[in-house]
Amino acid sequence: MADFSSKDSEYLSRLQDYYAEWKSIPSYAALCEVFGIASKSWVKAILNRLAEAGFLERTPDGVWIPAPPFFARPLAESAVQAGMPVAVSATQGEHFVIDEMLIETPSRSVLIPVKGDSMIEAGIHDGDVAVVEKRLTANLGDIVVAIVDDAFTLKTLDKEAGKFVLRPANAAYPVIRPEASLEIFGVLVGLIRKYR
Amino acid sequence: MADFSSKDSEYLSRLQDYYAEWKSIPSYAALCEVFGIASKSWVKAILNRLAEAGFLERTPDGVWIPAPPFFARPLAESAVQAGMPVAVSATQGEHFVIDEMLIETPSRSVLIPVKGDSMIEAGIHDGDVAVVEKRLTANLGDIVVAIVDDAFTLKTLDKEAGKFVLRPANAAYPVIRPEASLEIFGVLVGLIRKYR
DNA sequence: TTGACAACAGAACGATTGTTCTCCAAAATT
DNA sequence: AATTTTGGAGAACAATCGTTCTGTTGTCAA
Numbered sequence: 001m002a003d004f005s006s007k008d009s010e011y012l013s014r015l016q017d018y019y020a021e022w023k024s025i026p027s028y029a030a031l032c033e034v035f036g037i038a039s040k041s042w043v044k045a046i047l048n049r050l051a052e053a054g055f056l057e058r059t060p061d062g063v064w065i066p067a068p069p070f071f072a073r074p075l076a077e078s079a080v081q082a083g084m085p086v087a088v089s090a091t092q093g094e095h096f097v098i099d100e101m102l103i104e105t106p107s108r109s110v111l112i113p114v115k116g117d118s119m120i121e122a123g124i125h126d127g128d129v130a131v132v133e134k135r136l137t138a139n140l141g142d143i144v145v146a147i148v149d150d151a152f153t154l155k156t157l158d159k160e161a162g163k164f165v166l167r168p169a170n171a172a173y174p175v176i177r178p179e180a181s182l183e184i185f186g187v188l189v190g191l192i193r194k195y196r
Numbered sequence: 197m198a199d200f201s202s203k204d205s206e207y208l209s210r211l212q213d214y215y216a217e218w219k220s221i222p223s224y225a226a227l228c229e230v231f232g233i234a235s236k237s238w239v240k241a242i243l244n245r246l247a248e249a250g251f252l253e254r255t256p257d258g259v260w261i262p263a264p265p266f267f268a269r270p271l272a273e274s275a276v277q278a279g280m281p282v283a284v285s286a287t288q289g290e291h292f293v294i295d296e297m298l299i300e301t302p303s304r305s306v307l308i309p310v311k312g313d314s315m316i317e318a319g320i321h322d323g324d325v326a327v328v329e330k331r332l333t334a335n336l337g338d339i340v341v342a343i344v345d346d347a348f349t350l351k352t353l354d355k356e357a358g359k360f361v362l363r364p365a366n367a368a369y370p371v372i373r374p375e376a377s378l379e380i381f382g383v384l385v386g387l388i389r390k391y392r
Numbered sequence: 393t394t395g396a397c398a399a400c401a402g403a404a405c406g407a408t409t410g411t412t413c414t415c416c417a418a419a420a421t422t
Numbered sequence: 423a424a425t426t427t428t429g430g431a432g433a434a435c436a437a438t439c440g441t442t443c444t445g446t447t448g449t450c451a452a
Contacts, residue, residue: 007429024220024261027409039431044410061226062410065219123319123389143391191389193319195339203399223439235401240440258440 004053011035011046012055016070025056025064110134110186112145112152119143119154122169124191130154131190143188148176152185200249207231207242208251212266221252221260306330306382308341308348315339315350318365320387326350327386339384344372348381 018034019025028040035043047064050056057067114128122143124130130145138144144157146166155166155176166176214230215221224236231239243260246252253263310324318339320326326341334340340353342362351362351372362372 005428022255022259022261024255024259026257026259028411029408030257037430039429040410041412041432042430044412045430059218059220061222063218063220063222120319123316123321123324125319128319187391189391191387191391193387195383195385195387224441225439233400235399236440237402237442238400240442241400 004049008046008049008053012050015050019066019070025066111192114154118168118170118173119156120170122156124154124169125193127193129192129194130188131192132186133189134186136184138184138187145185145188146176146178147183147185148178154188157184200245204242204245204249208246211246215262215266221262307388310350314364314366314369315352316366318352320350320365321389323389325388325390326384327388328382329385330382332380334380334383341381341384342372342374343379343381344374350384353380 014034015025015031026034028043031043031047032038032040035046037043047056051058051064051067055067055070057065059065110132112130112132114124114130115126117126124143132145138157140157140159142157143154144166146153146155146157148166153166153176155168158165158167158175160175160177163177164182166178166182168175210230211221211227222230224239227239227243228234228236231242233239243252247254247260247263251263251266253261255261306328308326308328310320310326311322313322320339328341334353336353336355338353339350340362342349342351342353344362349362349372351364354361354363354371356371356373359373360378362374362378364371
């Protein structure tokens with residue numbers, strides 16, 4: 001049984017990005033370009049492994065279609081604000097299916113549950129799910145996920161006296177003034193809340 | 197320019213059903229079965245009209261792909277709080293795509309843009325999109341969409357002196373005390389916000 | 393009753409598809 | 423040092439695909 005290598009997950013995310021843009025799975029020939037390889041037979045081998053891993057299926061006619069896990073995004077186990085390991089790649093936890101409406105770049109987006117009320121005045125509540133696009137830079141005024149003291153924090157990016165600061169949206173919390181450089185994990189692009 | 201007949205919308209919904217099941221647009225030959233016709237050339241003519249109506253597109257390679265209106269569920273034209281017609285079925289306005297994550301009962305669910313800040317203390321902002329499940333009854337404490345003076349209002353359902361009242365989450369707004377019975381349109385089950 | 397148009401059916405055809413097969417170089421294993 | 427495994431390349435081929443073109447109905451107005 002062929003196992004799912006790290007290269008395969010690279011292929012998967014390329015395919016996810018392609019699908020997000022075109023909403024269809026292309027032909028083997030087109031997948032050669034998408035994957036950056038030249039062999040149709042190898043494309044087929046890759047798709048078969050993705051199917052074995054549960055990300056793809058075939059219709060009775062043999063047409064490749066995405067299976068539910070194809071759409072699932074990793075839901076980070078720990079939440080923003082709590083002490084969360086910097087590496088968010090591990091995807092052990094729950095899965096969460098959401099359409100690309102909020103997610104323009106699926107492979108670079110992560111869903112992170114929000115913990116705490118430091119952004120409550122921005123309408124971001126404890127238990128909300130943040131849609132975060134992983135990026136190293138952000139603009140002033142963006143709500144960013146930053147890495148502070150090895151933990152994730154959701155704050156508004158601002159500037160004070162020429163230095164970047166992280167401003168909470170809750171008068172009870174202090175502005176965070178990083179000593180050295182500011183490490184940005186990603187930018188908040190969407191928010192999802194479930195009632196009941 | 198060929199116009200979009202009622203038969204075409206029948207073809208469209210068949211295609212939508214097929215896509216919902218298989219998440220791909222089949223070949224012309226397969227579409228013959230889906231549409232219940234026998235001519236590939238006529239299938240092509242149909243798809244061209246669906247494309248003209250905005251439901252389909254083609255990739256640069258000529259592959260048919262669904263366009264956003266293909267997925268759209270009705271996004272109520274007017275927003276909650278503004279004077280909105282009671283019938284929400286008409287789907288003229290903007291379109292909005294979202295997966296079933298927040299929508300457990302798609303056929304009974306509607307997306308409604310939120311207007312105003314009467315619920316801001318509940319973290320519901322102007323411009324947010326409310327996921328509303330159409331129901332005639334609700335529980336105390338639910339955030340409901342109620343029909344007040346022929347307009348939609350998003351408020352928390354509460355009880356005062358034995359009578360139902362609609363409580364805003366903003367100190368600047370008054371509690372609504374309906375004289376007679378309270379007409380409930382639906383219950384808020386989810387919230388979606390987009391940044392940028 | 394004619395004639396135009398809409399709604400298909402069906403054939404023909406070159407291009408493209410997925411499949412299978414053989415081959416190969418580098419890395420890993422023995 | 424020898425050998426197996428990994429990660430692909432490339433050719434060949436029947437089946438299928440989309441396209442185009444020509445017919446064939448039924449309908450409805452003139």
